[in-house]
Amino acid sequence: MSTSQVDLTGPVIAVKDLGIEFYRSRRRRMQLREMLFHGRSGAPRETFWALRNISFEIQAGEAVGLVGGNGGGKSTLLKMLAGVLLPDEGEVTVNGGVAPLIxxxxxxxxxxxxxxxxxxxxxxxxxxxxxxxxxxxxxxxxAGPEVRSGLDTPYRHFSSGMKVRLGFAVITTLDEPIILVDEVLAVGDRKFREKCYQRMEDLLVEGRTLFLVSHSEPDLRRFSTRGLYLQRGALMMDGPMDDVLDRYNHDLDATR
Ligand SMILES: Nc1ncnc2c1ncn2[C@@H]1O[C@H](COP(=O)(O)OP(=O)(O)OP(=O)(O)O)[C@@H](O)[C@H]1O
Structure with missing residues (x-):
């Protein structure tokens, strides 16, 4: 929370020519053949770019929604902004602390x-x-009464909904200027989700920067003014959320 060291003049997030390469997991398909014909090392492992040539800048206080089809690279991008994954190409500069719910x-x-x-x-x-x-x-x-009564039990015994309740309650209490929220909110029940939405609105009013991954159009329109559209690891569009959703829906209809 070293906000005193933050440079308030530049973008809070700057991503330049970002790329990350993953090994394609082939474990299942290889298993039987490997056991019969190959040593443990098996065939050479294929790689692919989960994200490539991604560049954008985010200013303080912006609310950005990430859209795109399954496997497009949205969660991977959030993990890179959170510093959980490091780029193989290009740079990610984050000017300020990040509270991630990923x-x-x-x-x-x-x-x-x-x-x-x-x-x-x-x-x-x-x-x-x-x-x-x-x-x-x-x-x-x-976080609510279920979490309160489970405070002294191991976290791994928590249900998915309880994990999200605790996670959201903690990360939004942190004083970090950048908040990342992945699809996880969908797990909570409707009442809790509404409570989270209210808190997200409060955080935006306070001037925090929000990154939201969602497949819910109403949520994206409600919380994001700007949209980034990722498709198969490429940044297809960066613009006003409504325009980005129009383009995404148009592409979806075209591929049906
Ligand atoms: N650690 C990893 N190792 C190998 N491949 C990975 C890893 N993490 C993600 N991938 C792959 O990278 C691609 C992008 O995944 P990512 O989870 O970022 O997509 P997404 O846009 O969040 O998808 P969804 O909307 O389905 O949640 C997918 O093909 C995924 O299988």
């Missing part, structure tokens, strides 16, 4: 209790024990 287990340790995970995650984002003590009741209150 994947259900992201950042939380399965063996630790929910209580310990709150202290650990908040601590990793720069909060002292006293600061977490101060926020602890608010976090648990927001």
């Amino acid at each position: 994947e259900l287990t992201g950042g939380f340790v399965g063996e630790l209790t929910a209580r310990d995970n709150i202290y650990l995650t908040a601590g990793l984002h720069g909060l002292s024990k006293e600061q977490v003590d101060e926020h602890f009741d608010d976090i648990v209150e927001f």
Whole structure:
């Protein structure tokens, strides 16, 4: 949370010629043949670019929605902004702390209790024990009674909905200027989702920068003014959210 060191004049996020290459997982198809004919190493592994030639800049306070078909590279891009994955090509510069809600287990340790995970995650984002003590009741209150009664059980025993409740409550309590939210909110029940939406609106009013991955058009229109459209690892469009959704829907209709 070293916001004092943040350069307030430039973009909060600058992505330049970004590329990341993955190994294609062929484990299932190879398994039987490998056992019969090959050594454990099997055939040479194929790679592919999950993202390539991606460039954009985000200014403080922008609300950006990521759209695109399954496997287009949206979650991978969020992980790169969170610093969980590093680029093979190009650069990602993030000017300020990032609070990521990416994947259900992201950042939380399965063996630790929910209580310990709150202290650990908040601590990793720069909060002292006293600061977490101060926020602890608010976090648990927001997460709801199921989470409260499970505070001293290992996180891995939590249901998907409880994991999201705890995760959202923690990351939105952190004082980070950039918030990343992956599809995870879809897991929560309707009442909790509405509570999350209200908090996201509050964070935007406070001037935070939001990145949202969603397949829900109403959510994208509600929270994002700008859209990035990723298709098979390429940035197809960067523009106003409504225009980006029009283009995406047009492409979807054309491929039906
Ligand atoms: N760690 C990894 N190793 C290998 N391939 C990966 C890895 N993570 C993601 N991929 C692959 O990279 C591509 C992009 O995946 P990603 O999860 O970023 O897509 P997405 O746009 O978020 O998709 P969805 O809308 O289905 O959630 C997919 O082909 C996916 O299978």
